[in-house]
Amino acid sequence: MIDPQAAGEPGSVRHGAVGPLTRTTGRQVLVLADDDGAVDWARAGLRDVADSRDFADGLVPPEVLRESAAIVFAALGIAVVAAEPAQVGVLAAGDGGRPVLSVSPELVHHVLDEGAASYARGYRDGVADLTGRLLAAPGEEPPGPARLEDTRQATWGVRAVGADTSSRSGRGIRVAVLDTGFDLAHPDFAGRAVTARSFVAGEGPQDGHGHGTHCIGTACGPRTPPSGPRYGVAHEAEIFAGKVLGDDGSGTDAGILAGMNWAVTNRCPVISMSLGADVPEAHPPYSAAGRRALAQGSLVVAAAGNNADRRAGSWGFVGAPANSPEILAVGALDQALAPAWFSARSLPGRGGQVDVAAPGADVCSAWPMPARYNTISGTSMATPHVAGVAALWAEATGRRGLELWATLVQEGERLLQPSVDAGSGLVLAPR
């Protein structure tokens, strides 16, 4: 990260906490807003502005780069400007037409090998660091992350993904949870937009098990429940409750696929499926359904499975439907952000991997009345944390489908855990 405010001397910025001062060119790099409006350069007193669109294939020759007062890279929405601070100020204030999102000094970049002296310094520092670590007395090992706990304000899961400090609520985003239905009379959800359908023959959408209500609570529960801590991530999302598992907790592919079809047709950007069968092969219908859902703007997230017993050295495997590469597979973390003892590991070979991880141990959420709340564990509980976070990102960015998938991975927190267990790490809500 580059922080121009922390510059050690005029005209330079510091890279990280140590290392040589980075040189700047005196020019400024402007990130322009995401529209095609023109910048009013004349207003800032700038002439001789080059635009990459004026050159064949967008290839701006180096002499133009050197001599122009400003160069606009149209395909990137970025301009490099050689101007007085007052002129840049006019542009940054938005007085020059197209808004400017950020202004940063242009840095001089180097290939990393600066020559023998630099290499030798780096080698010396590396050896010093290594010997320091190896010779350090036992017990000086930095402690692992503190164990997260529920507070009066929010559950540990809501805190871990940063939902409690996010400016987003999931407003305007439809989240489909395909499960055992929903307790339609739950007081925590009074006044919420809920669309409920049953795909189980002979049963209505009312939850006769509890699992579905718990998952919907985690994905979409309220910001301030009447009692107890906040347990829901996307507290203003529109709830689509599809009952695909009966009151006995079981369901068939037909009902699950019907629920997915309903959610896709209703343009739900997020489909959460805390269900699975312990089979190590991808099931072709789910691969096709996941792929076609993505193409229509619906991201399917599914539980990796609970078939591990890590306490006994058994790692399990990702079951169907999560083992379809087109479906985002979610592993469960405990309060130390380590894989929960039951959380399934990626299958060997291609596909069938855990893609991301989320809180899934001792998760408090809604439960059908009169119990109202229940605390349980499982990759089933991790999955709706991801669904809720995905809804926040869908709201924040407008992204859908594979772009939304990529955003979850891009914005997630990497963990010091095997990728076969935690994928790209802990999903995080937008700030």
Add this chain to the structure above:
Amino acid sequence: MTRVSVTVDDRHLSALDGVVQGLRARGMQVEQVLDGLGIITGSVPAGTLGALSAVTGVASVDEQRVHRLPPPGAPVQ
């Protein structure tokens, strides 16, 4: 009877009716045509599942699985 899910290939997504007719002609009792996903569910007499693969536009035929949650009181779900 065996419960099956038939996945239709990409080229026949806009011609699901023809695939349904072909499946019925080979003895499938069609229950759902999921046009948003390109999947057809239903059942066939035991042992005749393989015949459906020959229908034009069929990408795969799979026996349906049963998904089962632990009981509500289980600590791990």
